[in-house]
Amino acid sequence: MSHRTVDDIEREAVRIEPGFGVGPSGESNRDHHPPAHGYDNRFRSRPDDRNGSQQPQEEDQPLEPLETFSVADFAGKPVPEQEFLDGRQMFPARNVTLLQGDGGTGKSLLAMQLCMAVVGRSTWLGISVRHGAALYVSAEDDKMQNHIRAAEIAQAEGLDLAAMSGLRITCLAGEDATLATEDRKGRLSVTSLFKRLELTLAKVKPQIVVLDNLADVFGGNEISRSQAKQFIGMLRGLAIHFDCCVLLLGHPSLTGLNSGSGTSGSTAWSNSVRSRLYLHRPTDEGAADGARVLEIMKSNYGPRGDPINLKWDMGRYICTDKPERAGSNIGKADRAERVFMKLMRAGIEHGQTFSPSISARTYPPSLFARSNEREGVNKREFERAMRVLQDRGDIKTLILHPGKSREKTILVVANYNG
Numbered sequence: 024m025s026h027r028t029v030d031d032i033e034r035e036a037v038r039i040e041p042g043f044g045v046g047p048s049g050e051s052n053r054d055h056h057p058p059a060h061g062y063d064n065r066f067r068s069r070p071d072d073r074n075g076s077q078q079p080q081e082e083d084q085p086l087e088p089l090e091t092f093s094v095a096d097f098a099g100k101p102v103p104e105q106e107f108l109d110g111r112q113m114f115p116a117r118n119v120t121l122l123q124g125d126g127g128t129g130k131s132l133l134a135m136q137l138c139m140a141v142v143g144r145s146t147w148l149g150i151s152v153r154h155g156a157a158l159y160v161s162a163e164d165d166k167m168q169n170h171i172r173a174a175e176i177a178q179a180e181g182l183d184l185a186a187m188s189g190l191r192i193t194c195l196a197g198e199d200a201t202l203a204t205e206d207r208k209g210r211l212s213v214t215s216l217f218k219r220l221e222l223t224l225a226k227v228k229p230q231i232v233v234l235d236n237l238a239d240v241f242g243g244n245e246i247s248r249s250q251a252k253q254f255i256g257m258l259r260g261l262a263i264h265f266d267c268c269v270l271l272l273g274h275p276s277l278t279g280l281n282s283g284s285g286t287s288g289s290t291a292w293s294n295s296v297r298s299r300l301y302l303h304r305p306t307d308e309g310a311a312d313g314a315r316v317l318e319i320m321k322s323n324y325g326p327r328g329d330p331i332n333l334k335w336d337m338g339r340y341i342c343t344d345k346p347e348r349a350g351s352n353i354g355k356a357d358r359a360e361r362v363f364m365k366l367m368r369a370g371i372e373h374g375q376t377f378s379p380s381i382s383a384r385t386y387p388p389s390l391f392a393r394s395n396e397r398e399g400v401n402k403r404e405f406e407r408a409m410r411v412l413q414d415r416g417d418i419k420t421l422i423l424h425p426g427k428s429r430e431k432t433i434l435v436v437a438n439y440n441g
Contacts, residue, residue: 105324108141108231108268110151112325115297119258119269121237123285124302129315129340130272131164133302134233135172136180136339137270141230142190143182148317148331148342155230156189158223162200162239169194175338191227195239202234203254204242211243211253224265232261237273245288255295275301281380283406285320297323305332306381306388307402315340316403320410330403359400359408364417366391367436377434379420387434 106116114120124130138157140147161169169192177184202217224232234240243250262269276287285301286293293299299321305314313335319327333340367377367387378385388405391397400408412418416437423431 107325108153109147111328111331112322113298113300113319114231114268114270115324116268117259117262117266118297118324119255119262119271119295120298120300121271121273121292121296122300122302123273123275123279123287125280125304126274128302128304129335130302131161131235132172132176133317133340134235134270134272135159135169136176138190138231138233139173139176139180139182139187142187143177143180145180145182148333148340153230156191156227158227158229158232159190159192160195160200160220160232160234160240161192162195162198162234163236164194165196166192166194172338179337179339191223191229193223200239201242202240203257205244205250209244209247209250211250211257213257214242217257221261224261224267228265229267231268231270232265233270233272234258235272237271240271245292248289248291251289251291252295255292271296281382283379283381283410285318293321296321298325305403306406314343318407330407356404356408356411358398359404360412360417362396362398362400363387363391363405363408363412364436366394366396367418367434369396371436379432379434 108114108116122130122134137147137152138159139145140152141154141157144154146152159169164172173184173190173192176182177187200216201214202220203211203213206212237245241254243254245251258269258271261267273287273292275285279286283303283306285299285303298319301318301320303316303318304310305316311334315333315335317331317333319330321327329344332343334343370377370390376385377387377390380386387409388402391400391405392402397405409418413420418434419437421433421435423429423433
């Protein structure tokens, strides 16, 4: 049986391209990208039947040495600056950012606000962003829901929907939105939808593309380290080739929710992306129902910075943080970490155990925020200090009585002999 050529696939994809809602009115003025058929042969595959029977295309070619360049080539050349989509440096250019949050926290709304700010030449949560086109792949919500969301944002932000043709949305709710699937040998293969996405990116030339949601677009094993790394690598290839940011939305696991990390599946998801954000409800008692916190959990190229406090207002989220006086935050993080360690050591010396679970009565930030020795540090600052201390290895988790009914996970101070 003969197989279609790549050119055949591209011609068919062009004919069915309206599924992605792309038309002349949505084309931006960004530079033209090379044709998709010349892109990234690592992920090129045979046509699939949408039932997981897709197989990678095998190339019987002699091996060649890796392509290299010399560091000496950099001599005398200007040092390039790291580029970001936003002024807060949360979305590195030509990279994948993972935004995680429990269902119903507002990830899709926040991502739509970002796209509309990029296209509408506005700001996002008061943060400056690059301007240009945007593509939103909505695998969870239909056209009506996206209409409602966009209209509410536009009204609240004073944006003109008629002037936002550069924001293109494709709705795949109720359809197979898989971009990559696991084959019989446990490897990932791209689907025809992935190729159509390539063609759409070449047309739209977006500054940002949102993939909503990871559970819909990834057809592999979420706990497989190799598959997680390979899928993020595929998306990174798109970001590099089409000079855009890829924002991937995802849900945390139950463990990620309880620990406050917001992670899910294999650690490779967090390790492979260059930036990871976590949107969650405040842990403070008495917090308003519409309040949210956006935290930078990982940032390879920019500062992590303080959490962004949000509240739902008139159909969109707004930032409730007050601008701080110049220099007012100097030493704040160091103080929170110092006080955290002081109170934790004091508790351990008195036989206190601490749990990493947010819902536990012995969760350190909750306990320390009520202490008379907290030196003005609040719960949110203690939470951030705890994560920094964990990342640095100053505190770590320890499992007591593993495999038994008395199994218990506690937090301890590393190398502490008290």
